[in-house]
Amino acid sequence: xxxxxxxxxxxxRKSYRGNLFELYAWFFMRVSGVILGIIVLAHLMYQHFxxxxxxxxxxxxxxxxxxxPQMGTAWRIFDLILLIFAFTHGSxxxxxxxxxxxxxxxxxxLLKTLLFLVYLxxxxxxxxxxxxxxxxx
Amino acid sequence: xxxxxxxxxxxxxxxxxxxxxxxxxxAIEVEPTDRILDGLNYIKWYQDGTLSFRRSCAHGxxxxxxxxxxxxxxxxxxxxxxxxxxxISVEPIAGLPVLKxxxxxxxxxxxxxxxxxxxxxxxxxxPPTERYQSPADRARFDDTTKCILxxxxxxxxxxxWAKEDYLGxxxxxxxxxxxxxxxxxxxxxxxxxxxxxxxxxxxxxIFNCTDACPRNIEVxxxxxxxxxxxxxxxx
Ligand code: FES
Numbered sequence: 001x002x003x004x005x006x007x008x009x010x011x012x013r014k015s016y017r018g019n020l021f022e023l024y025a026w027f028f029m030r031v032s033g034v035i036l037g038i039i040v041l042a043h044l045m046y047q048h049f050x051x052x053x054x055x056x057x058x059x060x061x062x063x064x065x066x067x068x069p070q071m072g073t074a075w076r077i078f079d080l081i082l083l084i085f086a087f088t089h090g091s092x093x094x095x096x097x098x099x100x101x102x103x104x105x106x107x108x109x110l111l112k113t114l115l116f117l118v119y120l121x122x123x124x125x126x127x128x129x130x131x132x133x134x135x136x137x
Numbered sequence: 138x139x140x141x142x143x144x145x146x147x148x149x150x151x152x153x154x155x156x157x158x159x160x161x162x163x164a165i166e167v168e169p170t171d172r173i174l175d176g177l178n179y180i181k182w183y184q185d186g187t188l189s190f191r192r193s194c195a196h197g198x199x200x201x202x203x204x205x206x207x208x209x210x211x212x213x214x215x216x217x218x219x220x221x222x223x224x225i226s227v228e229p230i231a232g233l234p235v236l237k238x239x240x241x242x243x244x245x246x247x248x249x250x251x252x253x254x255x256x257x258x259x260x261x262x263x264p265p266t267e268r269y270q271s272p273a274d275r276a277r278f279d280d281t282t283k284c285i286l287x288x289x290x291x292x293x294x295x296x297x298w299a300k301e302d303y304l305g306x307x308x309x310x311x312x313x314x315x316x317x318x319x320x321x322x323x324x325x326x327x328x329x330x331x332x333x334x335x336x337x338x339x340x341x342x343i344f345n346c347t348d349a350c351p352r353n354i355e356v357x358x359x360x361x362x363x364x365x366x367x368x369x370x371x372x
Contacts (some may be wrong), residue, residue, distance in 0.1 A: 013304050016252055016333035020371070027368055096341065099334070100299045120262060 025092055030090045039082050066133055076130050083126045091119040140166045145176055147188065148228040150235050158235065159228075169219035173227065175205055177213060177239075183241030190239035197351060204239050210289040210349040215329060230292035232301070246288050249304045253330055254310035258323035264265050274319040281314040281359050283352040290346035290356050296339045303339040304331065306346035306356045313359040316366065330369050337364050 048054045058080060065075045094115055102108040143165060150158035158176055163180045174192055181188045192202040195214045202213040205228040207221055218225075233241040259268065284307065291297050291305035312331055316324040331337050346356035 014335070016304070016330040017337055018281055018332040019336075019338065020332075020336045022334050022338035023364075023371065026338060026364060098297060100339075100341070103300070118316045 029089065029092060032085045036085050036089060039078070040086065043082055060106075076133075080127060080130050083130070084123070087119065087123055087126070091115060138170065139181075140168055141218075142223070143167055143176070144224045145173075145180065146224060146226045147177075147180075147238070149238050150229075151187070152237060167218045170219065171218050172211040172214055173180065173211075173216045173218065173221070174202060176218065176225075177227070187285070189237045198285060200285035202291070203287040203289045203351075205230055210293045212287060212289070212351045215351050227243040230288055232292045232294075232298045233288070241292075243288065244369075245301060246286075246291060246305070246307065249291075249308040250286065250311060252304060253308045253327055254323060255308075255311040255315065257315065257318070257321055258326075260322060268320045270319055270337055277319070278314050278317040280354055281310045281317075283354050284310050284314070285352060286311075287351060289349040289351055290354075293345040293349040294340075295343055295345065296341055299340060300335065304333075304336050304345065306340070306360060309337055309340070309360050309363055310354060310356055311330050313363055316363065324366075325370075328363070328366045328370065331363060337367070341366075 018069055047057065052058075064080075066072055068075065095112060098111050098115065102111060145163045145165060146160055147163060148158050149155075156306050163184060165176055165179055165184075167176055167179075177188070177190055177192075181190075190204070190213070192204065193199040194201075197212050197215045198261060203210060204213055204315070205211075206213065206216055207226055210230055213227070218281065227239065229235050229239045229241050233243065235247060236242050285356075286307060288307060290310070293309045294303075294306055297303050297305045309331060312327045315321045316327050340357075340360050342357060342361070344357050346360075347354075347358070350356055
């Protein structure tokens with residue numbers, strides 16, 4: 001038993017070195033957490049609790065905001081910020097779960113790649129709609 | 138003082154006979170101010186001499202009798218029976234290989250400890266008297282000097298259970314003790330080691346470590362300070 005320990009000690013299991021990506025990911029989670037605290041609350045207020053309220057919300061409500069001659073662009077920018085921060089924050093959280101609970105390296109890499117692809121496609125699709133939306137009605 | 142009957146439910150494992158650990162009950166009489174360690178000693182001395190556990194100082198300073206008592210990591214010599222119920226479960230700390238009964242192989246834990254260079258590094262020639270440090274500079278890392286390397290924190294950490302390469306709270310506490318020591322010159326080196334994805338970034342701020350620490354070190358805060366220091370040095 002003791003011999004085993006000594007052998008393990010000699011063959012150092014891993015060399016630990018800097019990982020800037022994790023540092024920035026951590027910092028991003030803190031900053032986006034604060035920002036989301038504010039904008040998600042605002043989103044809830046105007047979308048669900050204010051007028052027209054969760055029952056009265058319709059296609060026209062959203063279209064009306066986005067195509068409003070004065071405030072249209074501001075609404076779109078707000079929604080874009082909400083999309084980017086909420087989706088990036090959430091996806092990185094899922095990445096943390098994969099890092100922690102998928103011990104097999106091949107599986108982890110596969111799942112992280114899939115997650116990244118889904119993230120990228122949905123983010124691009126969402127941004128594209130926000131930028132290009134024109135109403136025909 | 139009035140004695141009362143309690144049952145100690147102990148997780149036993151003998152590697153020469155058992156394939157898996159099993160629970161065994163021991164009925165003993167204790168005073169409310171007896172410690173769990175007294176109960177274990179009583180069992181070992183008078184009921185079952187094969188029961189194995191580590192202890193040395195019996196005063197909460199050597200850190201050898203960390204175990205999971207009623208589901209929480211504690212030092213058996215610092216928990217009184219009156220703080221616990223009539224049935225008390227005692228298991229080895231989790232995440233390290235069990236050698237026998239309540240004794241675990243601490244080698245991995247010590248390996249992580251060594252990985253953070255837990256000693257003073259200062260290449261300046263020693264001054265004729267001492268390396269002066271102001272009381273304020275000393276206070277900066279006072280909390281983390283209290284660590285006794287009992288492993289209560291690291292073995293209560295779900296991130297460590299999930300990945301044994303994670304250096305763990307105890308190693309980070311020990312690194313903190315030197316990173317914020319004004320006499321030390323190797324903070325950069327330690328921060329480099331700790332900024333590994335299995336260094337501080339494996340910490341998800343779960344706070345089990347702070348709850349487990351028998352020395353009341355604010356472990357999660359210390360880890361947070363190390364993360365912050367890394368960020369400030371990069372900005
Ligand atoms: S026996 Fe030394 S800390 Fe408990």
